[in-house]
Amino acid sequence: KRDFLSSYPKNNLTATNYYKTEDDFTSAVNGIYDALQADRELSFFPMADIATPFAGFGDNRFGQYDNGIFGVTDGWVMAQTFWVAWYRVVFRANLVLDHIDNKEVTISTAAHDRLKGEALFLRSLAYFYLTNLYGDVPLITRELKYEELLTPRNKKAEVVAAIIADLKTAETLLPSVTQYRSKKALLGRASKGAAKSLLGKVYVYEKRWPEAEAKLNEVINVDKDYSLEPQFLDLFWPSTENGKESIFEIQYAGGVKEGNSYVRFAAPNTASLISTAGFGYVTPTEDYTNLFETTNGFPVTSTFVSRVAAGSAYRYTFTHQSADPAFDPSKPYSNRDPRLAWTVWYENTPYISEFQARTGQSGVNYLQQYANENGHNTVKYIIGKLDLTAGDSPGNMILIRYADVLLLYAETLIELNRNTEAAAYINSVRQRPSVAMPTLQTLETVQNRTIIADQQAMRKFLREERYRELAFEWGHLYMDQIRWDVFADEIVKYWTAKKYGGSNPALGSFDKRHYLWPIPAEERNKNPQLTQNPGY
Amino acid sequence: KAYSQKISIHLKSVYLDNVFREIQRQTDYLFLYTAEEIKKAGKVNVDIKNSTIEEAMQQCLSSTGLGFHIVDKTIVLDPNPATADKPAARQRITGTVTHQETKEPLIGVSILLKGTKTATVSDNKGHFEIDAQPGQTLVFTYIGFAVKEMVIGSQTSINVLLQEQPKSVSEVVVVGYGTTKRTDLTGAVGTVNASDLGKVTATNLGQAIQGRMSGVQVTQTSGQPGAGADIKVRGVGSVKSGNSPLVLVDGFVGSMNDVDADDVESITVLKDASAAAIYGSRAANGVLLVTTKKGKAGKPAVAFKSENGWQSLTKKPNYLNGPDWARHQNEARKYNGKSPFWVDATAPETITQWTDWSDYVFRTAPIQDYHLGINGGTDKTKYAVGIGYINQRGIIIGTNFDRVNARINFEQEITDRIRTGINLSYIRSAYTTTITAFSSSQPAALNGITAAPPTIPAYNPDGLPGAPRPNYPGEAYIANTTWKTPSIANDILDNLSRSNKTFGNLFAEVDIVKGLKYKLVVNGAVTNNFNEEWTGKWAIYSPADVGHTTPLAQGATASLRNVAKESYVWEVQNLLTYVRTFGRHNINALLGVSYEKSDGYQFDASKTDFPNNDLRVLGAGNTLGAINGGYVDPYSLTSQFGRINYSYNDRYLLQANIRRDGSSVFAPGKQQGVFPSFSAGWRVSQESFMQQLKAVSNLKIRASWGQLGNANIPAYAWISTIDVTNGAVFGNPQTRQPAYFPTQMANENIKWETTTTTDLGLELGLFNERLTFEGDIYNKKTTDMLLDATIPFTAGYTAGPVVNIGEVQNKGWEILLRYQDNIGDFNYSGSFNLSHNKNKLVNLGGVKSLLTGPLKSDVGLPLYSYWGFQTDGIWRTADEINANPHRSGDRPGMVRFVDLNNDKQITDADKTVIGSYMPKYVYGFNAAFSWRGIDVSILFQGEKDKDMLVESVFGGNGEGEDNNIDRYYWDNRAILDKDGNVISGTTPAAGAVKGDAIWSSYLVQDASYLRIKNLQIGYTLPKSWIAPLKIQSLRVYANATNLVTWTKFIGYDPEMKPSEPSGINVYSRGGVDAYPVAKSITLGARLIF
Structure with a gap:
């Protein structure tokens, strides 16, 4: 009954008459994904890798980041952007979880379980990144009233415990990805495998090796929902996204204002004639290319010679060496691990023809100075003219994929001293049909050294394998280096070496406490209850 | 027992003894008569009101042939009156009623034969006819005019001049849901009548009341034809809910744009809580009652x-001509280490033709x-x-x-x-x-006046707008910007x-x-x-x-x-x-209920x-x-309201108001608000002890207290709304699915903003109302002010809830002084009003101070204060800079900021209040003269202690090197010697001011002004000239608006004022993108047939 004074908005639904039906909850859960898909927020997270010695630049927003978070202050804009974005995911998930178990809700059990599982998964995902980036964070698990908003930070251990508990529930509620694959409209939503994989990853981050082993083993050897995509490049191409290797991706679509502008920020500059050319924020270093062996399994090293200005960027000269008799120092990037060409733009890369074939563009060219720095750009997600506008790229971003899980599993096995088994999983990643790199066993022969039997060597190799496989996709390099505690050493070593003729003026101010990001200053203004991380 | 001795009787067809009994009841007179006399006199009709005993007796005996005399409070009937042996013969009296000043005939004047029911009204030529006896009195009454009585002598033709009463004690004032006599008012009320409204050439009624009332600030914010005026009653009290008064046209919500000034009979402004409280939740910013003319x-x-x-423009801008503009551009570029554009073959001296863009734009x-x-x-x-x-x-x-x-x-x-x-x-x-x-x-073409290079012609020979010439780089910048020349626009x-x-x-x-x-x-x-x-x-x-x-x-x-x-x-x-x-x-x-829906x-x-x-x-x-x-x-409003006025003996006045409003903008259960007010008045002049003071014709003291609401509350702040326009993509192929989520946090407890007003007033009339004074002091406190709460990002909502937390205070006083008199045919009057208001934000309830551009609202400051650095001239030498706190990059010729907190550096901590666009004083002076057919009136109006932050006349809006500037800043600019030190000048060097949004007192100008708002000279043609044309009255007049302005303000006009921060228009760019206020001169005629 509506009396004379009752009035409700005409162009909005209202919370009081929402959260009743299956449709309501479907749209509300979609709202969580919408927060995930918001452009220029989480879609910038792949740029996190530029903090490592393996890539640079980043211009304004990532300027401080580029220098290895030297001199980052609590006013750093990206620390606020990601904080806001992840808490938005938390908030929208909380709204769903607050209401979905109400008695008056009319919803089928299948839908209820899936939607609740999705909300739990997405909230866990958010807290995973929040607690690993910022340390102790407010653990908010329901919608807060105005009077309750000023909450203090919770200990990381509490947050992690909540993530684990939620993911354990989520994996029982969520359907297998195989169901989504048959019901194509649902593809892209969180699945049982996603929850298990994330849980496994959480255990790995927490160094809870036996639990990690058990969970990742379920994904790999029990459920067997995933397998490696034969063509490495297909992982980053819209036409083949959500493929069999995909465990969880942020979905983007062009033309309906549901794309991302990462392409615009990461692509080489316009001189490359790529139709989506951009600002080139992600510039892999020569240190990064050095990680890729020759196809015969020999390592390659480089020596810096010079850096000269060329236009607004620089041209670099390096000399390269390798024991591989097939290696030609004048074509240093030829005959290398195929993933190099699919991860890094370099001068006259053979990838150009592949790129032109896939995009239908012609005249594409790549010279060192098309990069703002370091002479290279990233290849991943740079998908040419499939999108309508450069700021509306349809390419999904891969948060978790099967190769990541295999390597996490291998890492776990190494830590459990099961190196031979670990080697098999590393080999499976290296021997993806399109990559087909020598196995660890072959490398031992070629390089004439012991790897598998040596836990230290295995650790180092696994780390490098992760760098090779997972760079510039979703901050894996950055997050791995932090959790392995190699970030500080690597980054100081990198800048101290001054290999590229550049220097980092902030070098002296590097502070290992910056492993944790600052709680954004604006947030602390609004919520005085929040303490700051040390070092800021 | 004391009686007023005024008698009112309304009896029909009764014998005289009934009448006498009634008179006895109302007075202390006794009667002496016989029953025979009563019977002989027969039945009479009596209809008298507030009459003396003599008048009453005359009327009730007029048809009886009886007379009377009074002996010591006893009335004795005379069977054969000596004074009037027989009734004098009635005769037909004819006449004309005319306006004393304008000589226009007055239509509809009611003419009453005193003590009788005989009455008539004047016709459309001011004529009337009435039957009366010599010795009787005719009473002429007309709204807004002094009542006039004329005793009939032997003449049969009477011409009567009625004098207008601008503000007299008998004036009837429109108030909420009714009218009242001015004498009965206990609240602060201002009025403007039709005669004043007609004096201004204005497309908006708001402008017509400008300068004519105290406590009301009217600002012509824009000279755009048809644009409204900004009206504030006693300051501003709200950040979020608007500060414009409620406008009611004939009792119904409307706007000042809704009515033609010529259709308006009067405008009343209800200023204090007592006057406005009957409008409850909508009255916090005052109420304007517009009453239209009735038949x-x-x-x-x-x-x-x-x-x-x-x-035309009130002031022609003084921008640089072509050669000087080029010199400025050269100098500015040199100052910033760039090479000058205008050299050799294109040196400034070679520029012989240029466009004055302000000439192109203004007309x-x-x-x-x-x-x-x-x-x-x-x-x-x-x-x-x-x-x-x-x-x-x-x-x-x-x-x-x-x-x-x-x-x-x-x-x-x-x-x-x-x-x-x-x-x-x-x-x-x-x-x-x-x-x-x-x-x-x-x-925006207005920006183009300063942005477009004057060396570009408005139009090329090909008829298309002028274009930059390829070999003149100084002109080139227009090509790549969205700022277009005025001719392109x-x-x-x-x-x-x-x-x-x-x-x-x-x-x-x-x-x-x-x-x-x-x-x-x-x-x-x-x-x-x-x-x-x-x-x-x-x-x-x-x-x-x-x-x-x-x-x-x-x-x-x-x-x-x-x-x-x-x-x-x-x-x-x-x-x-x-x-x-x-x-x-x-x-x-008064008791009322109302329902409103939109x-x-x-x-x-x-x-x-x-x-x-x-x-x-x-x-x-x-x-x-x-x-x-x-x-x-949509919104809906239900209201119940009541008012009671009680007066005793016309001396002690009491009023109480209460209104209960229910509004759809609040949560169910929280919709109602109650707004009470109380007021009292004492008409001291009515007291017997005042009767000896003949000079004092009116003295009244009044006081009021009340609470009012501000109902301009955003709808649905109480409910969490879910945005239904977003989507997320899923599936293969990917499709966009609806993704819904709430955006604004709700506050179910949101309630009315309440303004509590206390007012003390004094009204004084001297010399039979020739000199009148009215003064008020007030304290207005707005509590539960609505503000957007700041919430942490962890809340997830993009916007915080609207909460009732702020508090604003407006304290002030206002006076109105008026004098009117005549020397024979020469009538003159003058009135002066002055208002002072002091605004202060008292409390923000923990919400961050609000800063939009240079406008800051913070505890202890007036709302929307200009906030920025204090400046101290310009830097003169590099040594001076090095020896003093400065900003990095400061060079001689740049503005020097003051290190207010003495920490030896210039930081945000040195920012302070650098002005306010709300004037401390608003005033008006109005004088009127008339002599025979000639009438003159002049209205001065001004604002004092008002600042305006202006950006663009300095050419400092980011394109500083290329923009044209006011000549003042060119003539006074710093000139540098070869070492880069200033040798002369007081304003910054060319190119030294950048539009980097650093607000400082350098940009703030004193925008106080005094202007002749209106001057009108009229002549009413003598009757004899126009009578043959079958015209009753013809008045011709000349009228000028904004004729002369006295101000120190550099820019188009000091009256243009920034609006409150809503959207982008947060501060004035010095009239560069606001439509300048115009001056107008008109000639007119008013004809009555």
């Missing part, structure tokens, strides 16, 4: 007004204003019709305003107990512009804003029992708005490019946007009034890619831009 009994009176004139523009009013009726049927037309072209080329309005007022007395009426108005206005933009995204823009509004009311009033009336009023309004914004294709070419092959700059596609909106509002009022006098007790009570829709669509510049309807566009809008927020 008057009498033969039809036809009045016609025609006014024509011209408008002298005509205005015409016509009004026809017809007025007439009988005792039972009255009507008034008004038709008006205004055409005002703007002083900026391409701007034009048209308005047509018509209104009908009709009242009918159905029986002597039932009256009904209808009021119907239609107003249509249209504003078109081919040069200024409606939305900021379009090129004028060629491509075509914007139209049209509004139709129909509104009116129906009423019926019934007398139930004596003193008790019931009134039903039904109000309604429908408004249609239509906006059209057209931007055409354009291209400009170098003069050398005769074949038009390579455009230097172009807009490749045309675009069109249409916005249509319809909204309606209706209201039903049920009013019960009770007015009775019981001896010396006067009671006037709703509407909006449609907004745009397209681009039109085939050419001729097809300008949406259907012709190829690419859909956007479809937006689609709704208008």
Whole structure:
């Protein structure tokens, strides 16, 4: 009954008459994904890798980041952007979880379980990144009233415990990805495998090796929902996204204002004639290319010679060496691990023809100075003219994929001293049909050294394998280096070496406490209850 | 026992003894008579009011042949009166009633034979006829004029001059849901009557009241034709809910734009809580009551007004000419380490032709204003019709305003107990512009005045707008910016804003029992708005490019946007009034309930890619831009209200108001608010001890306290709304699925903002009201002010809830002084009003201080204070800079900031209040003279202690090197020697001020001003000249608005004022993107047939 004074908005639904039906909850859960898909927020997270010695630049927003978070202050804009974005995911998930178990809700059990599982998964995902980036964070698990908003930070251990508990529930509620694959409209939503994989990853981050082993083993050897995509490049191409290797991706679509502008920020500059050319924020270093062996399994090293200005960027000269008799120092990037060409733009890369074939563009060219720095750009997600506008790229971003899980599993096995088994999983990643790199066993022969039997060597190799496989996709390099505690050493070593003729003026101010990001200053203004991380 | 000895009797067909008993009851007189005399006299009718005993006796005995005499409080009947042996023969008296000053005939003046029921009204020529005896007295009453009595002598023809009473004690004032005598007021009320309203040439009624009332600040914020005026009553008290007063046209919500000034009878401003409280939740910012002209009994009176004139800038801008502009650009570039553009063959000296863009943009523009009013009726049927037309072209080329309005007022007395009426108005206005933009995204030609290089001609020989010449880099910048030259804008823009509004009311009033009336009023309004914004294709070419092959700059596609909106509002009022006098007790009570509802829709669509510049309807566009809008927020309001006025012996006045409002903008259960007020008055002058003080004709002290609400509260702040426009993608193929989530956090407890006002007032009238004074002091405190709460990001909502936490205080005083007198035929009057208001934000409830551009609102400061660095001239030498706190990059010739906190550096901590655009004092002085047919009136109006932060006349808005600047800043600029030290000048060096949004006191100017707001000289032609033309009255006049202005302000006009921060227009750019206020001179004539 509506009396004379009752009035409700005409162009909005209202919370009081929402959260009743299956449709309501479907749209509300979609709202969580919408927060995930918001452009220029989480879609910038792949740029996190530029903090490592393996890539640079980043211009304004990532300027401080580029220098290895030297001199980052609590006013750093990206620390606020990601904080806001992840808490938005938390908030929208909380709204769903607050209401979905109400008695008056009319919803089928299948839908209820899936939607609740999705909300739990997405909230866990958010807290995973929040607690690993910022340390102790407010653990908010329901919608807060105005009077309750000023909450203090919770200990990381509490947050992690909540993530684990939620993911354990989520994996029982969520359907297998195989169901989504048959019901194509649902593809892209969180699945049982996603929850298990994330849980496994959480255990790995927490160094809870036996639990990690058990969970990742379920994904790999029990459920067997995933397998490696034969063509490495297909992982980053819209036409083949959500493929069999995909465990969880942020979905983007062009033309309906549901794309991302990462392409615009990461692509080489316009001189490359790529139709989506951009600002080139992600510039892999020569240190990064050095990680890729020759196809015969020999390592390659480089020596810096010079850096000269060329236009607004620089041209670099390096000399390269390798024991591989097939290696030609004048074509240093030829005959290398195929993933190099699919991860890094370099001068006259053979990838150009592949790129032109896939995009239908012609005249594409790549010279060192098309990069703002370091002479290279990233290849991943740079998908040419499939999108309508450069700021509306349809390419999904891969948060978790099967190769990541295999390597996490291998890492776990190494830590459990099961190196031979670990080697098999590393080999499976290296021997993806399109990559087909020598196995660890072959490398031992070629390089004439012991790897598998040596836990230290295995650790180092696994780390490098992760760098090779997972760079510039979703901050894996950055997050791995932090959790392995190699970030500080690597980054100081990198800048101290001054290999590229550049220097980092902030070098002296590097502070290992910056492993944790600052709680954004604006947030602390609004919520005085929040303490700051040390070092800021 | 004391009696007032005034008698009121209304008896029909009774014997005299009944009358005498009644007189005895009301007085302390005794009667001496015989029953025979009573019987002989027969039945009489008596109808007298407030009469003396003599008058009463004369009337009741007039038909009896009896006389009387009084002996020591005893009345003795005389069977054969000695003084009037026989009734004198009645004779026909004829005459004319004329306005004493204007000599215009007065229509509808009521003429009463004193002590009798005999009455008549003057006709449309001011004529009247009445039968009377010599010695009897005629009483002439006319609203707004002094009552005049004339004793009839032997003459049979009487010509009467009535004098207008500008503010007299007998004035009737419109108040909420009724009228009252000014003497009975206990609240602070200001009024303006038709005679003053007619004096200003204004398309907006708001401007017509400017400077005429204390406590009311009216600002003409824009000179755009048809633009409204900004009205503030006693300061500002709200950040979020608006500060404009409630405007009621004939008791119904409306706006000052809704009525033609010629249709208005009076405007009342209810300033304090006592006066305004009857409007409860909407009255916090004051209430303006506009009352339109009603029909008057009498033969039809036809009045016609025609006014024509011209408008122009109040002050012509003084920008640099071509050579000096080029010198400025050179100097500025050199200062910033760049090479000058204008050298050798293009040196400034070689520039012999240039465009004064302000000459191109501004013009002298005509205005015409016509009004026809017809007025007439009988005792039972009255009507008034008004038709008006205004055409005002703007002083900026391409701007034009048209308005047509018509209104009908009709009242009918159905029986002597039932009256009904209808009021119907239609107003249509249209504003078109081919040069200024409606939305900021379009090129703003006004900016072009300073942004466009003067060396570019307005038009090239090819007829297209002038273009930068390829070899003149100093001109080039226009090509790559969205700032276009005024001529380009004028060629491509075509914007139209049209509004139709129909509104009116129906009423019926019934007398139930004596003193008790019931009134039903039904109000309604429908408004249609239509906006059209057209931007055409354009291209400009170098003069050398005769074949038009390579455009230097172009807009490749045309675009069109249409916005249509319809909204309606209706209201039903049920009013019960009770007015009775019981001896010396006067009671006037009101009880009412009302319901109001508003709703509407909006449609907004745009397209681009039109085939050419001729097809300008949406259907012709190829690419859909956007479809937006689609709704208008509805609201409903229910109200119950009551008022009681009680006065004892006309001396002690008490009033209490209460209103309970329920509004749809709040959560169910929290919708009601109660707003009480109380006031009291003491008419000291009525006391017997004051009677010896003959000089004091009126003295009243009054006090009031009350609470008012501010109802401009955003709808649905109480409820969490879920945005339904977003989507997320899933699936293979990927499709966009609806993704819903709430955006704004709700506050279920949101409630009314409450303003508590205390007012103390004094009214004084001296020398028979020749000198009057009215003064008030007040304290207005707004509590529970609505603010947007700041919430942490962890809350997840994009916007915080609206919460009631702030507190604002306005304290002030206001005075009004008036003197009027005459020396024979020479009448003169003067009035002066002065208002002072001090505004302070008392509490923000923990919410962060609000900062928008340079406007800061923080605890302890006035709302919207200018906030920035204090400056101390300019740096003169590098040594001086090094020796003092400075900003990095400071060089001689730049503005020097003051290190206020003495920490040896210039940081944000040195920022302070650098001014306020709210004047501390607002004043007006009005003088009027008339002699025979000539009348002169002049109105001075001013604001004092007001600042304005202006950016652009300095050429400091980011394109500082290229923009034109006011000559003042060129003539006084710092000149540097070869070492880069300043050798002369007081203002920054050319190029030293950058538009980097660093607000400082350097940008703040004193915008105090005093101006001749209005000057009018009129002449009413002698009757003898016009009588042959069958014209009753003809007055011709000349009128000037904003004629002279005294100010230190550099810029177009000091009256233009920034609006409150809402959207982008947070501060004035020195009149560079605000439409300058105009000066106008018009000639007019008023004819009455």
